[in-house]
Amino acid sequence: LPCAQDARTPPSPLSFPPPVTSEQIEHLHRRFKQLSQDQLTIRKENFDSIPDLEFNPIRGKIVHAFFDKRNLRQESDGLADEINFEDFLTIMSYFRPIEMNMDEEQLDRFRKEKLKFLFHMYDSDHDGKITLQEYRNVVEELLSGNPHLEKESARSIADGAMMEAASICVGQMGPDQVYEGITFEDFLKMWQGIDIETKMHVRFLNVDTIAHCY
Amino acid sequence: MFLLLPFDSLVVNLLGISITVLFTLLLVFIIVPAIFGVSFGIRKVYMKTLLKIFQWATLRIERGAKEKNHPLYKPYVNGIIAKEPTSLEEEIKEIRRSGSGKSLDTPEFELSDIFYFCRKGIETIMDDEVTKRFSAEELESWNLLSRTNYNFQYISLRLTVLWGLGVLIRYCFLLPLRIALAFTGISLLVTGTTVVGYLPNGRCKEFLSKHVHLMCYRICVRALTAIITYHDRENRPRNGGICVANHTSPIDVIILASDGYYAMVGQIHGGLMGVIQRAMVKACPHVWFERSEVKDRHLVAKRLTEHVQDKSKLPILIFPEGTCINNTSVMMFKKGSFEIGATVYPVAIKYDPQFGDAFWNSSKYGMVTYLLRMMTSWAIVCSVWYLPPMTRQPEEDAVQFANRVKSAIARQGGLVDLLWDGGLKREKVKDTFKEEQQKLYSKMIVGNHEDRSRS
Numbered sequence: 001l002p003c004a005q006d007a008r009t010p011p012s013p014l015s016f017p018p019p020v021t022s023e024q025i026e027h028l029h030r031r032f033k034q035l036s037q038d039q040l041t042i043r044k045e046n047f048d049s050i051p052d053l054e055f056n057p058i059r060g061k062i063v064h065a066f067f068d069k070r071n072l073r074q075e076s077d078g079l080a081d082e083i084n085f086e087d088f089l090t091i092m093s094y095f096r097p098i099e100m101n102m103d104e105e106q107l108d109r110f111r112k113e114k115l116k117f118l119f120h121m122y123d124s125d126h127d128g129k130i131t132l133q134e135y136r137n138v139v140e141e142l143l144s145g146n147p148h149l150e151k152e153s154a155r156s157i158a159d160g161a162m163m164e165a166a167s168i169c170v171g172q173m174g175p176d177q178v179y180e181g182i183t184f185e186d187f188l189k190m191w192q193g194i195d196i197e198t199k200m201h202v203r204f205l206n207v208d209t210i211a212h213c214y
Numbered sequence: 215m216f217l218l219l220p221f222d223s224l225v226v227n228l229l230g231i232s233i234t235v236l237f238t239l240l241l242v243f244i245i246v247p248a249i250f251g252v253s254f255g256i257r258k259v260y261m262k263t264l265l266k267i268f269q270w271a272t273l274r275i276e277r278g279a280k281e282k283n284h285p286l287y288k289p290y291v292n293g294i295i296a297k298e299p300t301s302l303e304e305e306i307k308e309i310r311r312s313g314s315g316k317s318l319d320t321p322e323f324e325l326s327d328i329f330y331f332c333r334k335g336i337e338t339i340m341d342d343e344v345t346k347r348f349s350a351e352e353l354e355s356w357n358l359l360s361r362t363n364y365n366f367q368y369i370s371l372r373l374t375v376l377w378g379l380g381v382l383i384r385y386c387f388l389l390p391l392r393i394a395l396a397f398t399g400i401s402l403l404v405t406g407t408t409v410v411g412y413l414p415n416g417r418c419k420e421f422l423s424k425h426v427h428l429m430c431y432r433i434c435v436r437a438l439t440a441i442i443t444y445h446d447r448e449n450r451p452r453n454g455g456i457c458v459a460n461h462t463s464p465i466d467v468i469i470l471a472s473d474g475y476y477a478m479v480g481q482i483h484g485g486l487m488g489v490i491q492r493a494m495v496k497a498c499p500h501v502w503f504e505r506s507e508v509k510d511r512h513l514v515a516k517r518l519t520e521h522v523q524d525k526s527k528l529p530i531l532i533f534p535e536g537t538c539i540n541n542t543s544v545m546m547f548k549k550g551s552f553e554i555g556a557t558v559y560p561v562a563i564k565y566d567p568q569f570g571d572a573f574w575n576s577s578k579y580g581m582v583t584y585l586l587r588m589m590t591s592w593a594i595v596c597s598v599w600y601l602p603p604m605t606r607q608p609e610e611d612a613v614q615f616a617n618r619v620k621s622a623i624a625r626q627g628g629l630v631d632l633l634w635d636g637g638l639k640r641e642k643v644k645d646t647f648k649e650e651q652q653k654l655y656s657k658m659i660v661g662n663h664e665d666r667s668r669s
Contacts, residue, residue, distance in 0.1 A: 031340060052338035058328060062335035095336050121328065138328060165325065190325050200329065202337055 028092060032085050041082035042066075057142050061121050066091050070120050077126055097201035112188070114200045119187050129181030135162050165190060236391070244395060248432035257441045257593070264569065264592055267376070274373050384590045392437045392589045399433035400486075404493040406430065411496030423497040424475045431472035439593040441569075442469055449600035450474050451529035451559035454522055456551055459561040460623055461533035463574040464581070465588065466563055469596060476531040477521065481505055499527060515550060522556040529559065534616065547616040557603045560619050562627035566595040599626045 035049065036042045047053060047063045056062065065071055067080045071094070072087050074080075080087070094117045098110060122130045122138055139158035140151070169186035182190070247253055406426035413419040435442065450473070451457040457476060459466060470476065478500045482491055491502055501521055507513050521527050534547035552558065565572045570591025574584050588594065601622055606615045 028340070035339075047339070050338055053335060056331050056335045056338070058331045059335060062332060062339070092336075092340070095333070118328065118332065121332065142327065142331065161325070187325075194326055196329070200333060202333070202340055 025089065028089060029085060032088050041084050042088065043082045058121075058138070061124075061138070061141065064124075065117065065121055068120055068126075070126065071117060092202075095200060095202045111196060114196055115188060115191055116184065118196075118200075119184055122182075122187075127181075129183055130187070131181040132159070132162050134181075135165075237394075240391065240394065244436050245398065245433060248436055249429050251428065251432065257436075257439060260439070261441050261569070261593060261595060268568065271373060271376065274370055384592070388439070389590055392439070395433055395437035396589075399430050399437055400490065402433065403427070403430035404490060407493045407497035411493075419497070426497065427475060427494075428472065431468055434468045435472045438465065438468070438588055440465070440469060441593055441595045442473075443597045444473055445597065445599045447473075447600060449559065449602050451476070451561075451600075451603075452557075453528060454525040455529045455557040455559050455603065456518075456522065456554065457529050457531045457559045457561055458534050458547070458551060458619060458623075459531075459563055460627065461535045462563065462565060463572045463584070463588075465572055465594065466533065467531070469563065469598065470531060470561065473598070475528055477501060477528040479503075479518065479530055479532055501530065511550060515554065518551070519554050522554055534620075547620045549612040549616050552606065552616045552619070553612040555606065557605050558615075558619055559603050560601040560623050560626075562599040562601065562623045564597050564599075564627040566597075569593040569595045572596070597627075601626055 032042070035046050037046070044063055044067065047059075047066075053059050053062075064079070066083060066088070069076055069078055069080055072080060072083065072090055083091075094114055098107065102110065119130070120126075122134055124134055124137065125131075136155055136158040139161070140154045143154045143157070165182055165186070168190055169182065243254060243256065403426070406429075407423065410419060410422045410426055413422070457470070457474075459470060467478070471478075475498075477498065478494070480491075480502060482488055482502045482504055491500070494500055495502060499521070501517055503514060503517075518530060521530060530551075532551045534551050570588065570593060572588065572594050579587065604615075604619055604622070606612070610618070
């Protein structure tokens with residue numbers, strides 16, 4: 001496991017992601033076994049066993065993100081059928097809190113990685129751009145489940161937001177210009193000022209007992 | 215060959231003597247007190263001795279681990295991640311404020327809104343409140359049962375010997391004793407109730423029926439070596455009421471019924487259970503449903519209402535959670551029993567997991583395996599609290615009443631009060647719940663949108 005190795009070697013400036021403690025890996029491994037029902041890999045169906053997740057309107061996109069090969073740092077594109085524990089840890093590593101001893105460059109890379117994760121969530125056809133249709137999809141999913149909401153309202157909200165995005169990224173457009181979609185650079189621009197790296201994390205509870213040895 | 219004969223007869227004699235002694239002991243120390251409802255206090259002494267041994271065992275393991283410089287594994291009951299206590303609205307406001315400076319008053323969707331749901335989703339994937347409740351509660355100290363030990367390699371020789379002795383005692387002495395008792399209890403119940411059933415209806419029949427039931431349940435309690443402490447017995451359920459309790463295992467029935475005379479409610483099973491059920495109903499009007507009738511909620515409600523309205527009839531015993539929970543929390547109570555309109559007598563049951571885990575994980579173990587596990591544990595120690603009676607107030611509906619009762623039970627038993635449906639163990643979440651979160655968010659965005667377009 002690359003992460004386990006990192007836990008033993010000192011972090012060099014080029015080693016990304018920053019190391020996780022072995023205790024946290026142990027917890028995640030137990031969780032993985034619970035989800036996979038003691039198999040070596042997880043499939044999409046295994047996420048159905050988490051009742052709390054049903055609440056979440058973008059449940060589909062979150063589960064999808066686990067199998068997205070771009071998030072799994074694999075060379076090829078598309079979706080994986082199943083992931084093993086190493087892949088599971090890779091996805092979880094996007095939600096690690098920042099370390100105190102990170103320098104500017106590391107922080108910046110950390111932030112970019114997290115934003116890339118969110119970008120992949122929007123960009124469902126993997127073409128590197130968030131098109132109007134994809135944006136609409138996300139808005140509709142987030143607003144779905146409200147029976148009183150007409151599809152038109154969701155659509156107009158999405159369109160309004162997209163126009164706003166276009167004005168931030170491209171500035172004033174001529175009447176014939178077509179805004180193709182939000183690229184990752186534009187996406188970064190839109191998140192400027194939002195401290196995502198301090199918010200996009202899941203913290204482990206600090207308890208004073210130590211890791212399990214097999 | 216004849217050399218074997220005297221040896222043979224010696225063995226047979228010894229066997230005969232030990233069995234006689236065993237049965238005499240059984241009769242004198244266990245069955246007779248059960249019949250009269252008194253107790254010698256043997257079980258309490260047994261419990262105290264066991265506790266001392268467990269403490270010693272845990273210390274040995276910790277010492278062993280320290281010597282080898284290996285850390286120990288202590289499982290957590292409270293989950294592994296720190297969940298932010300902020301609500302949906304607060305977080306989205308905060309993110310928007312730090313970004314484009316827009317507040318929630320503007321009816322637009324922000325790119326960053328997705329962030330809250332994304333994080334919450336990952337949190338639940340990492341650690342989920344509900345699924346935790348369904349696996350056996352994890353212990354802090356070791357109770358000499360191998361099924362609960364995660365730190366095997368730190369056991370010293372002395373401890374292993376003790377553990378081996380424990381296995382011997384549990385499987386070769388306690389188990390046969392308990393099976394004999396259970397057999398006695400059940401057969402007495404079946405024959406006793408059948409005999410009482412032949413008597414003409416009247417006070418004599420009721421009196422005998424009550425005592426036959428109580429006696430047999432007490433024998434079953436001893437068959438499990440259940441050490442029960444009853445609190446607030448003045449609040450015990452009365453005729454014409456409904457007794458509700460939290461559900462951890464089928465043993466709950468035995469525990470409650472050995473201290474009070476209840477009318478049971480349930481589905482008729484086949485096999486041994488069915489025989490017992492059919493015998494019991496001859497002596498006393500329990501409410502058994504056929505499998506097909508169970509689905510018909512109105513029929514069930516009607517029969518229960520009829521029973522309850524007859525003030526001479528016994529209090530009904532119901533477990534509204536609908537399934538076994540692992541005794542660290544109380545899940546959603548099904549509203550059916552709270553619609554009937556009778557006085558509800560809540561009862562909280564809390565098991566002490568140190569001596570034996572009473573939780574029945576029905577997806578993992580069948581009934582027979584479960585009973586065997588129970589009978590090879592050290593003991594079942596639990597506390598029962600009888601809470602003061604509650605009635606439905608005019609301004610609350612059945613669901614609110616059910617929740618009120620549930621909170622009272624959870625508070626008394628020291629259990630976590632969860633909103634979740636115990637039926638989740640087997641089914642998926644109902645779609646109505648799914649809509650709640652989505653509705654909240656969309657209300658925030660769209661509600662403002664509509665206001666704005668109106669102005």
